[in-house]
Amino acid sequence: xxxxxxxxxxxxxxxxxxxxxxxxxxxxxxxxxxxxxxxxxxxxxxxxxxxxxxxxxxxxxxxxxxxxxxxxxxxxxxxxxxxxxxxxxxxxxxxxxxxxxxxxxxxxxxxxxxxxxxxxxxxxxxxxxxxxxxxxxxxxxxxxxxxxxxxxxxxxxxxxxxxxxxxxxxxxxxxxxxxxxxxxxxxxxxxxxxxxxxxxxxxxxxxxxxxxxxxxxxxxxxxxxxxxxxxxxxxxxxxxxxxxxxxxxxxxxxxxxxxxxxxxxxxxxxxxxxxxxxxxxxxxxxxxxxxxxxxxxxxxxxxxxxxxxxxxxxxxxxxxxxxxxxxxxxxxxxxxxxxxxxxxxxxxxxxxxxxxxxxxxxxxxxxxxxxxxxxxxxxxxxxxxxxxxxxxxxxxxxxxxxxxxxxxxxxxxxxxxxxxxxxxxxxxxxxxxxxxxxxxxxxxxxxxxxxxxxxxxxxxxxxxxxxxxxxxxxxxxxxxxxxxxxxxxxxxxxxxxxxxxxxxxxxxxxxxxxxxxxxxxxxxxxxxxxxxxxxxxxxxxxxxxxxxxxxxxxxxxxxxxxxxxxxxxxxxxxxxxxxxxxxxxxxxxxxxxxxxxxxxxxxxxxxxxxxxxxxxxxxxxxxxxxxxxxxxxxxxxxxxxxxxxxxxxxxxxxxxxxxxxxxx
Numbered sequence: 001x002x003x004x005x006x007x008x009x010x011x012x013x014x015x016x017x018x019x020x021x022x023x024x025x026x027x028x029x030x031x032x033x034x035x036x037x038x039x040x041x042x043x044x045x046x047x048x049x050x051x052x053x054x055x056x057x058x059x060x061x062x063x064x065x066x067x068x069x070x071x072x073x074x075x076x077x078x079x080x081x082x083x084x085x086x087x088x089x090x091x092x093x094x095x096x097x098x099x100x101x102x103x104x105x106x107x108x109x110x111x112x113x114x115x116x117x118x119x120x121x122x123x124x125x126x127x128x129x130x131x132x133x134x135x136x137x138x139x140x141x142x143x144x145x146x147x148x149x150x151x152x153x154x155x156x157x158x159x160x161x162x163x164x165x166x167x168x169x170x171x172x173x174x175x176x177x178x179x180x181x182x183x184x185x186x187x188x189x190x191x192x193x194x195x196x197x198x199x200x201x202x203x204x205x206x207x208x209x210x211x212x213x214x215x216x217x218x219x220x221x222x223x224x225x226x227x228x229x230x231x232x233x234x235x236x237x238x239x240x241x242x243x244x245x246x247x248x249x250x251x252x253x254x255x256x257x258x259x260x261x262x263x264x265x266x267x268x269x270x271x272x273x274x275x276x277x278x279x280x281x282x283x284x285x286x287x288x289x290x291x292x293x294x295x296x297x298x299x300x301x302x303x304x305x306x307x308x309x310x311x312x313x314x315x316x317x318x319x320x321x322x323x324x325x326x327x328x329x330x331x332x333x334x335x336x337x338x339x340x341x342x343x344x345x346x347x348x349x350x351x352x353x354x355x356x357x358x359x360x361x362x363x364x365x366x367x368x369x370x371x372x373x374x375x376x377x378x379x380x381x382x383x384x385x386x387x388x389x390x391x392x393x394x395x396x397x398x399x400x401x402x403x404x405x406x407x408x409x410x411x412x413x414x415x416x417x418x419x420x421x422x423x424x425x426x427x428x429x430x431x432x433x434x435x436x437x438x439x440x441x442x443x444x445x446x447x448x449x450x451x452x453x454x455x456x457x458x459x460x461x462x463x464x465x466x467x468x469x470x471x472x473x474x475x476x477x478x479x480x481x482x483x484x485x486x487x488x489x490x491x492x493x494x495x496x497x498x499x500x501x502x503x504x505x506x507x508x509x510x511x512x513x514x515x516x517x518x519x520x521x522x523x524x525x526x527x528x529x530x531x532x533x534x535x536x537x538x539x540x541x542x543x544x545x546x547x548x549x550x551x552x553x554x555x556x557x558x559x560x561x562x563x564x565x566x567x568x569x570x571x572x573x574x575x576x577x578x579x580x581x582x583x584x585x586x587x588x589x590x591x592x593x594x595x596x597x598x599x600x601x602x603x604x605x606x607x608x609x610x611x612x613x614x615x616x617x618x619x620x621x622x623x624x625x626x627x628x629x630x631x632x633x634x635x636x637x638x639x640x641x642x643x644x645x646x647x648x649x650x651x652x653x654x655x656x657x658x659x660x661x662x663x664x
Contacts, residue, residue: 005460005616008558011452012471013225013445025182025197025224026256033184034059036242036255037114039104039121040265041096044130044334044583048094048103052122057113059249062105064092067244072211074236075303075339076203078483082309086144086301091211091241095128097299098334099584100264102238107245107253130334132582134273134294137331144297144304144332147312150325153277156288160279164359168352169647172271172296173578174585175341176593179227180262183239184254185246191218192243195254197226199233199446200484205476211240212247219243223474229446230570231340234486235267235302260586267339268580270307271296272348278356279322284364284371286322289315289353293328295345298337304330307338310345315353317413317522319375335582340486342570343626346414351648354410354631359644368409368635369393372526379550380411382607383526387548390605391528397639404533405543406640412627415522416492416620425493426480427501428512429458436468439501440512442482443494444474448622449559450490454498456556457616461502480512488523488620491555496615521611523551523619527568527628531636538656540637542572545600547625550607553617557606564604564625569594571629579649592649 016022039051053061073087092102104121108114131137157163184195191214198204201221209216226233238255246253257265272295279288293311297304312326343350361371369388373381387393387409398405426442439458445451455469462469473479483489496515504513530544547564554560577592585591610617630648637655638644643662647654 003460004456004466005555006553008556009452009456009466011449011559012455013451022225024179024227025184025195026179030252032252034107034109034249034251034253035111035114036245036253037106037118038102038238039106039118039123041099041101041103043096043125043127044099044132045128046096047126047128048096049124049126051104053106053117053120055113055117055120057108057110058117059107059109064090064094064103067091067105067241068211070211072207073301076198076200076207076234076236076484077303077306082305086305089300098336100261100336101299102265105241105245107249132333132335134296134331134333137333138294142332144301144330145308146329147308148327151323153288153290153323153325156323157277157279157290160287161282162280162360162363164276164278164356166276166356166359166646168274168276168355170272170348170351171649172268172336172338172580173574174263174268174580174591175228175230175232176588176591177228177230177232180257180259181237181266182256183242184252185243186252187246187250192247193220193222194239194243195222195224196239197224197233199229199444200486201444201474201476202442202481203484204236204239207236208240208243212244220477223444226446229485230342231344232266233446234340237266259588263585263591264336267302268336269341270304270338270345270348272311274349274352276352276356278360280360280364282364284361284366284374286319286357286375288323289319290325291315291349295328295330296333296338297330298333298335300337302337302339304338307345311349314346314349318353318411320377321375333582336580336584342567342623344623347574347627350412350627351630354628355634355644355646358408358631358635358638362638367394372409372411376411377524379607380413380524380526383524383548383550384411386605386607387526387528387546391546393528395530402535404535404640405530406636406638407528407530408632408635408639409526409528410628410631410635411526412624413522413524414488414624414627416488423489423493424514424516425482425497426512426514427497428480428510429501429505430510431505436470437462437464438470438472439498440472440479441494441498442480443490444485445490446485448485448490448563449556450494452559453491453555454494457495457498458502461499462506488622488624491618492614492620495555495618499615521613521619523549523621523624525549525624525628527632529632529636531633531640533637533640533655535659538652538659540576540633540650540655542598542600542633546603546605548605548607549621549624550609551621551624552609552611552614552619554606554608555616555618560606560621561604563621565602567625568602568629569599571626572599572633575630575633575648576650579651
């Protein structure tokens with residue numbers, strides 16, 4: 001049978017998606033379910049004094065003192081002391097810490113009654129002073145944690161031929177998934193069964209059991225296909241609260257966020273301010289990088305400890321030959337909490353560092369690609385060299401009375417896993433009577449197409465067609481433990497476990513097998529873009545984009561290209577439109593999201609070189625392609641206008657202000 005790993009095969013879920021047969025949790029109906037809604041604070045910081053709800057169809061109203069009161073960290077991530085130190089969330093709270101914080105639970109016989117009851121709620125509040133910005137949090141001493149480490153950078157900065165000393169700002173941004181958060185809980189004799197559009201069913205089971213003081217064996221989590229993840233589903237929202245209510249009533253309970261609630265009650269990308277000093281010698285070698293960052297955690301800790309650590313390490317992975325120093329603070333503000341978002345901190349620092357590198361290249365008069373090649377890891381250098389040829393770099397900037405055109409480049413490096421002991425995946429394979437095989441995997445597909453790659457791996461090992469492989473995932477009562485869909489790990493770790501399990505069943509063993517990551521291989525990419533800047537109103541249009549990626553061997557070329565194209569689209573959103581301001585938003589229009597008209601045809605090229613440490617030589621890809629896009633866009637704007645942007649998003653009012661300041 002010919003090899004199927006490395007070929008573009010049809011996704012295992014494509015038929016249901018294109019025909020509309022796939023049903024998200026919000027599409028499903030269970031007659032007789034109780035409907036839950038949460039009463040939320042309209043103030044960024046306030047104490048609930050009194051709440052009155054008098055509406056038909058209401059079965060119960062529960063306040064913070066009625067539900068389990070323990071504090072927890074809602075991040076669905078491997079447990080560490082740092083994560084436990086940020087255990088500051090409660091199921092419900094009397095003192096709201098941000099607009100949208102939950103203060104009461106309403107249960108009703110139907111969705112309309114629940115919604116009307118929340119709308120009719122009469123609440124009295126003691127409004128308190130809120131910290132809405134990084135500066136206010138620093139002045140108020142609202143620091144969640146500090147970190148600092150690295151080399152002595154003072155000498156190389158003094159001796160540098162050029163030093164770029166700039167402050168960079170990255171705004172918080174929401175994921176804007178197609179489907180809002182949804183969950184359902186069904187009481188069982190000893191515990192509860194939960195349906196959720198989570199990315200991490202195993203971690204969710206652990207956290208629900210912890211919060212409700214249940215044995216993990218008595219909690220079953222069934223992941224339902226979600227309309228987008230991107231890290232948004234790596235937190236626990238109302239699953240434990242709904243599970244408690246279901247056990248309290250002895251009836252199934254379900255909850256669905258509306259779009260305004262999604263913006264006010266879930267998570268966003270962490271905002272960041274970074275003071276960067278980057279030194280380079282006359283040849284363009286980056287000799288020193290000093291980063292002083294402040295990360296806005298929002299109202300609660302969640303993933304902030306992990307994201308801050310990712311930010312701290314990102315610069316060293318991009319420019320390993322330089323002396324590096326990092327100091328950072330994580331602050332609390334009374335804004336929407338930050339959480340996991342594709343790129344996981346690396347995107348924030350990548351914008352700052354790569355834009356500073358562009359500034360150094362411009363001041364030294366060295367070609368941007370050439371300067372990066374002189375500093376790059378050999379695998380990254382090959383991405384740059386291939387991109388230079390395919391993009392036709394350098395291209396001349398074009399200027400007319402109305403439009404300026406320019407071109408930019410940026411690089412990104414992203415580890416596939418963290419390298420910690422928690423990084424493992426489990427799987428088992430069973431033969432079926434019809435001649436096919438079933439893969440039961442601990443990992444789960446969050447829309448990335450990872451299930452297709454895992455099916456390819458099993459088909460390859462067993463010598464059967466991909467169509468004969470059934471993938472079972474996302475049900476903690478059936479599948480083995482796993483972290484879930486995170487850190488572009490699903491293909492690397494999941495495929496490793498699938499291959500090991502297929503070989504085991506072929507040898508007559510049927511127990512689950514474990515695949516561990518001995519080290520953390522990195523994936524590399526270089527992004528080239530062309531932009532047009534409208535001088536009259538400041539709009540920026542990305543007209544051209546090329547991404548060259550080295551993610552080891554490409555196990556499914558079509559799926560890999562789709563990941564790159566999706567990452568570029570989100571990167572354009574971060575660069576130009578996505579913005580979750582401190583006061584929050586309630587609509588997609590107010591937040592901004594790139595449309596098909598904002599994204600050009602993206603050319604995705606791959607180095608396609610197997611890596612020895614990876615199953616079949618393939619590494620992770622999901623998070624990487626979003627990272628370099630904002631810096632590449634900023635560099636292209638600088639090429640067009642002569643002004644280097646230092647904050648994103650670059651909405652028209654911001655760009656117009658830059659142009660006006662430069663006399664354009």
